[in-house]
């Protein structure tokens with residue numbers, strides 16, 4: 001079996017101020033998996049993602065490897081996407097889509113070809129010459145998705161990428177993300193507060209709780225693929241999974257209260 005993309009065993013972490021942020025976290029991600037992390041605010045979801053990205057340097061115990069090595073900043077094998085689209089206002093859609101490839105010195109022709117293929121997949125072909133100020137919030141986040149996928153990184157770390165969008169746009173973007181993921185075969189770690197979004201997108205949902213941050217449940221999502229997030233509402237098993245996930249979060253919140 002291929003070695004895991006992310007391999008975390010008994011990871012515990014204290015920040016310099018003594019705050020115990022993660023306790024005995026174990027998580028393995030195989031190539032091509034889509035895994036979401038949910039849990040109450042402050043339970044350490046972003047900290048765990050930042051550990052995978054090599055952004056946290058605080059002392060820790062246990063094991064963490066990403067692509068078979070200690071997590072490192074600046075590797076082309078890992079891409080990070082946030083709720084803010086971080087588009088540059090003076091660049092067009094196409095140039096924003098190409099920005100990360102430019103930083104990685106991908107030749108311009110190849111970068112344009114890749115960006116155009118992905119812009120077409122997210123429905124933005126007709127908007128490639130526009131600047132961010134002329135795009136809706138959802139369109140800007142589609143450009144950010146293209147920029148994230150354009151890097152060909154094996155591992156995509158996504159921290160509430162649709163968190164600032166309205167419910168309708170969120171579903172549209174989640175379906176676009178699923179299409180890109182199916183087309184490009186990446187490994188995704190997706191942090192969200194939206195349980196329905198986590199279930200609709202993922203192969204597995206990891207539930208965390210705080211005090212200190214730890215994994216309290218891992219739920220396998222056995223819904224068939226390919227999926228449509230929009231059509232998921234009509235699937236009774238989706239609602240069973242939602243109820244079960246909600247109960248886990250509710251119970252662990254009460255146990256902690």
Ligand SMILES: Nc1ncnc2c1ncn2[C@@H]1O[C@H](COP(=O)(O)OP(=O)(O)OP(=O)(O)O)[C@@H](O)[C@H]1O
Pocket residue numbers: 015016017019021039040041042043044045046047048213
């Ligand atoms: N550099 C730091 N030094 C000290 N404490 C920190 C540091 N970074 C994060 N924390 C604390 O660690 C805890 C976990 O933060 P984190 O951002 O990982 O939570 P989260 O689950 O992603 O929250 P949210 O859902 O609100 O984004 C919080 O209590 C936070 O204040």
